[in-house]
Amino acid sequence: MATERYNPREVEPRWQKQWTEDKIFETQNDDPREKYYVLEMFPYPSGRIHMGHVRNYAMGDVVARFKRARGYNVLHPMGWDAFGMPAENAAMKNKIHPKNWTYENIATMRGQLKSMGLSLDWSREFATCDVEYYQHQQALFIDMMEKGLVYRKNSKVNWDPVDMTVLANEQVIDGRGWRSGALVEQRELTQWFFKITDFAQDLLDQLDHLDQWPEKVRLMQRNWIGRSEGLTLRWAVVAETAPTGIDEISVYTTRPDTLFGASFLAISADHPAAKAAAEKDPAIAAFCEECQHAGTSLAALETAEKKGMDTGIRVTHPFDDNWQVPVYIANFVLMDYGTGAIFGCPSGDQRDLDFANKYELPIVPVVLPTGMSEDAFTVTTEAYAGDGTMINSRFLNGLDTETAFQTVADKLSSTLLNGAPQAERKVNFRLRDWGISRQRYWGCPIPVIHCEVCGVVPVPKKDLPVKLPDDVTFDVPGNPLDRHPTWRHVGCPQCGKPARRETDTMDTFVDSSWYYTRFTAPWETQPTDVAAANAWLPVDQYIGGIEHAILHLLYSRFFTRAMRETGHVGLAEPFKGLFTQGMVVHETYSRGEGAQREWIEPAQIRIEEIDGKRRALLLDGGDEVAIGAIEKMSKSKKNVVDPDDIIASYGADTARFFVLSDSPPDRDVIWTEAGVEGAHRFVQRVWRLVSESAEQMMSVVSNPAKEGEALALSRAAHRTLMQVQGDYERLAFNKAVARIYELVNALAQPLTTIAAGKADQAMVEAGKNAVEILLHIIAPMTPHLAEECWRVLGNSGLIAQATWPSYDESLVAENEITLPVQINGKKRADLTIARDAGQSQIEEAVLALDSVKAALDGKAPRKIIVVPQRIVNVVV
């Protein structure tokens, strides 16, 4: 009867081997059962998995195993988001080829994931840097080109003159390249763009129907798309002030109602009128230059002074030919939003007001806040941007802002200027088209050829893939594809003359925008097997970090739409359910101050409590170090715990169980050594209780008790089964864990009695039934432990393939309930009564209680409130 301690180092690999040999997680597309697609955001192969991965994949695995037990045909695949800059950085630093670096990392991380015992279908695995994958991405690109969803245009980019590359905005820190530290220049380059703005309205509208997404994410996307309704309004330039070729300036406004409050126009330094004015006036040219070199960093934007310069240009007010308005170049006007020009109404916009005060422009209040008198209302330093009644606005006076908006829009839409309507209603989006050109080697080559005669020619599909050449060097900065001796030279597919390949590669976000579709038929010779994609998609449950709330998820939503337009899938929304998990965080330890500060790894520390205060001491030498803030695990703060170490010392089940317990899954979880030990104690306890009693239970039938001593045990098991089932459906893993602890606590006594051979037949049968339920509900979280316990109970099959048990209704429902009894809203007593007792029966019983009698003191109660199955409140 005495059993050994549970040894995960021996047990876990054994079951992993069995699962692999039996191929039980390999999913068939022709399986007739109802489908369920669960997916965790695939990892970037940076080198080793971290605790964030463990948490992410543990959650997905619980869902996959649970749904499988519930009878679904579950698709749970894994792959690698394998293109990107770190591989090239490693190449430059360590003289290793990006391809080797990447595939070596994948091999390492695959092994690590396998040691977690995840129920993944490894037969569908791929990496985005596999030619077999990116060739299809190139085909998609060509199809999208044909549908007009791809185009080229000149665009301003952040250019790092040292690394000789374009940088993303996130890679520019305080105006300098994040790697080189060089001052970043603004350069105009011809870049490839995806027309995501074609779908702006639909991407916005469909957010309302994504009801299994976190509200937070939907809101972030809504803001990012940034829809606004307004007017483009053309202002005639006063002829004698006009630069060459400029006879009107078009502005975008969401507040045409405030048109009579206009005191200036402001245009971007990149606006054609500004450029024209600059040609004539060196001072203006100098100002434009200054605007263009202004820092793009957050700090620079925050503190940047609003600056402007009068161009000398004057425009005529749309409603008054005798009213001239000055045109300024302003450093805060963006060329790529609206028309690159605005009209300023100082009384209604704080920024316009600051500008007007600085350059002594008129401030005319035009909107009177409701409930204020016109005499008392002035605008000096604080603008009023709200709604109200129009004043100082001629024919608009007395109208509300909304009516005034429509009046102005109607009038100017039917007024002609230079032969066209002076204004047009216009919906604008903040969302910009997606620039995908990257001047990098380690990415998917953009499959086009530049021919001097034919222009831009897509690579014919029969010539795909455009493979990355292997023989590249990284000893000098810049894009190795650009300086490759032969790769870029190619014959034009149309005219046959010498031409050159596009050397830009695609943004890695393109790779991750459709991988979930590829998983549905990774063997297919086309990008997708449409039938398979339509059958599996949408992903029922997608799980990943909140950091992808906007870009990855929005790009994927766009891509599915683009793939629908090109006939590769039949739906628009790829992810039905989305869950954003919290991070794994850890205390930080350090010694020293300021620049001398040295961060210390948790593995080198032991925690002791001295005089009631937690202290961190170095293992080596025992010096005390400072305990710092709890932060996201990061290499720089050294507060990382390596999953390999945890799995080696405690096993995968303990690691999985711990990251799922304690914190709600969408919140951060604090990694502590004590917490892990707690999880490990649980694993050991379950093993001990089950293995010690298994021999007694092995030969009996599993049977819940309906009466007698064992009833409580059966009730606890079946109630827990019902609750945990609900918790898993809602991804409330922490609650499931709490209830499982409760059940194990309830099982401890009976199982000990059974193990000692002192229990009667009914108890042993009920015990076996309860243990089986326990194993089923822990199996998704701690699959190896469940499998091992399942075996010692005498089962020959795998619990990973067993069907989820159903709970017995009669054991879940209580015949008698205990109602709390309140007097004036404060709990004073309990009342145990039949579950189906009627209102009057309950009232009678309540009035008979001693404490109620005492409180009433012979008087009748004012009111008795009975909430069925909940509570009774007596109002005295």
Next chain:
RNA sequence: GCGGACGUGGCGAAACUGGUAGACGCAAGAGACUUAAAAUCUCUCGGGCUUGGCUCAUACGGGUUCGAUCCCCGUCGUCCGCACCA
């Protein structure tokens, strides 16, 4: 600046979204077993008091309600997203 979320014991958190506040875990304390330690088991564990009971307590101040951690108004604090978007 705009938008959003959150605030409950020493700590992570529960409370079926208006019905017994603190389940479960961690930490701590006491005890049992042991030559000893580990492991295991039992008990205590928000504050106060006149302690078999009463009372206060869910950031703070109000309100609605028979009843508020939950709804409403205000204040403070923390975190997140966007950020010159016209």
